[in-house]
Structures are given as structure tokens and as C-alpha cells.
Amino acid sequence: MSDKKFELTDLSSGKKSLLPVRSGTIGPDVLDIASINKDHGVFTFDPGFGVTAATESKITYIDGDAGVLLHRGYPVEQLAEKSSFMEVAYLLLNGDLPKQEQLAEFTSSIRRHTMINESLLRFTNGFHHNAHPMAMVSAVVASMSAFYHDSMDINNPRHREIFAHRIIAKLPTIAAAAHKHSLGQPFVYPRNDLDYCSNMLHMFFSVPCEEYVVDPVAAQALDLLFILHADHEQNASTSTVRLAGSTGANPYAAISAGVAALWGPAHGGANEAVLAMLEQIGTVENIPKYLAMAKDKSSHFRLMGFGHRVYKNFDPRAKIIRTACHKVLQKLGRTDNPLFELALRLEEIALQDEYFIQRKLYPNVDFYSGVIYSALGIPRSMFTVMFAIARTVGWVAHWQEMISDPAMRIGRPRQLYTGCPARDYTSVDNR
8 A cells, every 4th residue: 555645526516525545566556446435425437447446456467558468577579479378378377487397297188178078069069060169168167166165265275276277178178179079070189298289179179080180379379369369467357257256156156157248249258359350341442441330439349459458558468469470371381371461451451540540549459369360270269269278267366355355345347327316106907
């Protein structure tokens, strides 16, 4: 708690109160407004929580103006260049980068938890053949609470650790089952001899009738994408996990709520929407027409993959993924990808347009991730599922942080009521 305080004055009554200032290690200070209802009889009004710090966290820091993203203090650029997704997962969950033996033990634990109960496979087969994979994943994750009664005590640190390893390990298996179901292909079991991303690709693309060899370039690209999507502070889905978890709900229910929140096109579904937009634009010649539509408030067309709720500069993840996109397409022999070329040209033209420059609408991480997923052969309906696999690590880290906080309280936002005042009931004959 800082010694600095803000004075709040009610100009109508002259009543004053002092608001304590809380300071983090970096970033802007926040006002502790817990007493303003008691002192002044008012609540604050902040639709979308745009300037409200709803929690205290040590996990991820974002400076949107400077384009900075830190995980436990480490710049995402360094992690993307030097680390692996498993190492980043350990970092987010435990607070520090692992030593070699710690990483080996953590990775081994994840590999040993990859299988799912056969009943969950039968559950997956019960969905309609064209059900969206996110619907299946959300439902199956929620149902996991019916299988692990012996380790769901949220107040038990060991139970929380077991849950964390289980959900991180099993999400790719659940996602692969949803994918295979949509294709009508037999389910492929996980292999403990493969690394996290290679195992996922094997479950997605192999079939029992022939051998499948995982392309290391594809596995490496997927690992990078997972690092870039692992956590992003108090976004909509993470806040949903925290809110659901604050009730004391079992952790699988909280993660399932996060999956559902991520599904929205304004959140995790944006990478899927970017490809749909590029296909709608069609050719480079059509870009000016669609940019004009994006500026027209009466138009329903929206330029997907540009701008961010937090970043008012280039999304640092977008810079990394743009470079990776070139490398992946070149290594996979798909440099003639028309959607990628269209994306590059759209970015170039938009960043020279005064309308987008003034509004600081830069490409975000979703702008290129869909192109890479597509190059890897992952169908568009699975893009958001890929996001969910990666972001589960962040969700779990935030859930663990919240549950272990002695000061945790159930989330309960307030509202500005604008409905009818109190009125008396009248019988149906007198209405």
C-alpha cells in the first residue's frame, strides 16, 4: 500500500474521503475504492471493466501503450525465442523458470495424464456429427468433474496440482477426439513418447491404417503459437474462470466456463473470423473497397485482426507470429499461400491509411495465427480450440492464484439500475 492518497469530494454536500493508493511493482497505481459506498453511498460505473483492477496478480503484465507483455517478468519475445510451451506452462503455474530436473518431472507428469476415460469418448460420440468442436470441448471439460471426485478439494494444494496437470494434459486429447468425431474417423490414443505438440498433431492427423510421422516444423510452429497464447492477463475468458471459480465451483466447471467465453468472435474466435474476412475480400484489388467499408459506420463489415482492447501499439505477439508465419510457410513449402499474401498486402495498405494510424489499429495476434493453423492443416473450426488448449495454462495459473489467496471473495459486480421503479401488481383482468 502506497502512502499516496486521493481525496474524493462530493461537491453537492462537501463531504470528503481519502482513497488509498495501491502500487504494483510496475504499471499504473490503482485507487482502492472499497469505502466509497460506505462514505458516499455510491458505486463506480465502468462498463466492460476498462479501468477497473478487479484483482491483484503476479502472473502477467501488459503495457498496452508500449506494446509490452511479460510472463512472471520475462518478456514474451525472449520466451518465444528461447523457451518451450512446457517450460512456459511451468513458469506460469509455479512463478519461476524450472531447473532441468523440475522441467523433466513436470513434462513427465503431463505425458502420464494424457489419456481420458473411455466414457468420455462415448460422450463425445454422442454429439451431432457437425457440432462445433468448442461446444464439444466445453461440455466434455465440464463433465470431467464427474470422474475425479477424489481430487477436487480446492483447498488442498496437492489436489490443485493434480487438477492442473490433468487438465493441461487432457485438453489436446479431448480436442483431438472432437476433431476425429467431426470427420467420422476413429479416435487415436495419445503417445507418451511424443512431446506435447507432436502428440497433439499425431492424435489429430494419424489414422490406424498407416504410419504417421509428425513434421518437426509443424510441431515447433504449434509450440510457438501455444507460447504466444498461454496467458494474457485479465481478459474476458480468464476473468470468467476467476468469477466462476470464486464461487467455490469445482475447477473443471470454471475451466469449462472459460472455454465458453473464449468461443466468442470478439475473443478467441477472432482468428477464425480473420480467415473468413480474407476470403470475403478475395483479392488485393478489393482491399480499398473493404477498407472503405470498415471506416463506414453504417456498414456491417468489420476489419478482423486489427486493434486490441489493451494494446495501443503493435501487439508484441503479432510481430513474433508474423515472422514465424514467413518461416513456417517457407519450410512447409507453402509460400504461395494466397491468403497469407493477401494478409500481408492488407496489413501494408491499412498501416499506411491515416484512419487506422490515428486510431492505432495495428494487426494483433489473431491476424496471422489462423494462417499458420491453416498451413498446418488444422481446420478452421478447430482454431479456437487450439487457443483454448494454450490458454488453459493461463486459466489454471489464475485459478490457482485466486484460490490460494486468503483474501479471496466471491465475485459480485454492481450495476446502475435503469428499469422501472417499485410498482404494485395488478391482476390480469385489470391490465
